[in-house]
Amino acid sequence: MLSDDDWWRDAVVYQVYPRSFADASGDGVGDLAGVRGRLGYLRDLGVDAVWLSPFYTSPMADGGYDVADYRDVDPVFGTLADFDALVADAHALGIRVIVDLVPNHSSDQHPWFRAGLRDRYIFRDEPNDWESIFGGPAWTQAEDGQWYLHLFAPEQPDLNWDNPEVRAEFRDILRFWLDRGVDGFRVDVAHGMVKAAGLPDVGPKEGRQAELLGDERLPYFDQDGVHDIYREWRPILDSYPGGRMAVAEAWVSSPERLARYVGPDELHQAFSFDFMMADFHAKSFRAVIEKALAEAELVGAPTTWVLSNHDKPRHVTRHGSLARARAATLLMLALPGSAYLYNGEELGLPEVLDLPDELRQDPAFLRTGESRDGCRVPIPWTSEAGFGWRDPWLPIPGSWGPLSAEAQQDDPGSTLNLYRAALRVRKEHPALGGGTLTWLDSPKDVLAIERHPGLVVVLNTGDEPVRLDAAGRVLLSSGPVPGDGTIPPDTTVWLER
Secondary structure, eight states, X not given: OOOGGGGGGSOEEEEEOHHHHOOSSSSSSOOHHHHHHTHHHHHHXXXXXXXXXXXXXXXXXXXXXXXXXXXXXXXTTOOHHHHHHHHHHHHHTTOEEEEEEOOSBOOTTSHHHHTTOGGGBOEESSOOSOBOTXXXXXXXXXXXXXXXXXXXXXXXXXXXXXXXXXXXXXXXXXXXXXXXXXXXXXXXXXXXXXXXXXXXXXXXXXXXXXXXXXXXXXXXXXXXXXXXXXXHHHHHHHTSTTTOEEEEOOOOSSHHHHHTXXXXXXXXXXXXXXXXXXXXXXXXXXXXXXXXXXXXXXXTOOOEEESOOTTSOOHHHHTTSHHHHHHHHHHHHTSSSXXXXXXXXXXXXXXXXXXXXXXXXXXXXXXXXXXXXXXOSOOOOSSSTTTTOSSOSSOOOGGGGGGSHHHHTTOTXXXXXXXXXXXXXHHHOTTSSSSOEEEOOOOTTEEEEEETTTEEEEEEOSSSOEEOSOOOEEEEESSOOOTTSEEOTTEEEEEEO
């Protein structure tokens, strides 16, 4: 039986990208009052916590991941009073609140950078060969001729974590938000911050662009010294009641390296992104599930499953159809551990691929031609023109009326109601949430697992219906299933034995 402090071990967490979730002010940009106004929707969906992507004071060079003030709310999103009211209302509904923490870099509009406090950033007389994740060199020359490091956009200078004042500042930032009642932190680029001594060159890369995702050991990611930072943070989290937690966004080279971020003296969880990157095939899903469970066993912490987020194309588009997306979702929600949902996936929203170039705001677009804006298009709440928005900051496709929350609300076959049903069963069934799984024999295009006690989960990724020996009552299915004991292609079923 989980204690209250262990809530995160099997929680379903809903990521809100504030600019795109709900707009209470009517200026076309989502805000905290909009999130607060939709907390009832999230309660009815059945989530345990909401994770808020950055809402801090920011010039928005990278959608808020360029923070100018870590202790305040950007006016476009509201005020600290709005934040406090959101937390109070969420807690009253039984929903915990996780906030993003961005420690690798600040905005170039941060008071430290504007005041020329260069010892708190990384400056040198000559650049090395490091590349920005957003394309091009990772160095920009200042007016006096020195160069500063930015692993992301030039407006996001990397902080110097060798400086004790930087470390003290972030310990205080943690306490500031914990004192306001937040239940946890998602740590952005958690494998960053510490750079190899001397900032050595990466060396020949054969034309490959630097990536956040990869298994290559690099002198600016996953350095051993980063763990000292988390060992400083963990006692702060533990000193607050109610199971305050932190989850790492860490892209590293091996399960063993990832395991180092999680433990009783560091962070509570680390995202398992391999599931999000899997192909829609039983073999691919099984391989990444086995790898993630092995990682979890190394550290004694549950796996965190993800299908979509603000950085990757939505899984309806990635997997090629809504049917496959629904099937992958039911598989994910049946796995042991916690699950992170991305706003709008419960509506079955696809990636928007045809945004006009002049409207795209992702800083990576100008440098690489790749854009994350397609997964950040605002949520359609109503079916009529505007979809509940007035001049949204990115246009909502006119075809999204049937996908709106209003249109799906009372449709028993809608994706919204599939999510609601899955989260309700997940809470009620003793086999779901934590625990272990057993692999069952199945055809090559079929993945079958048993969750104890008494639940069998079957995914058919093949082209033909399959008949299984596993008898049981269908609790839930991602699509229509006939009554003859077969499972159609691109379908997941939960069977109660």
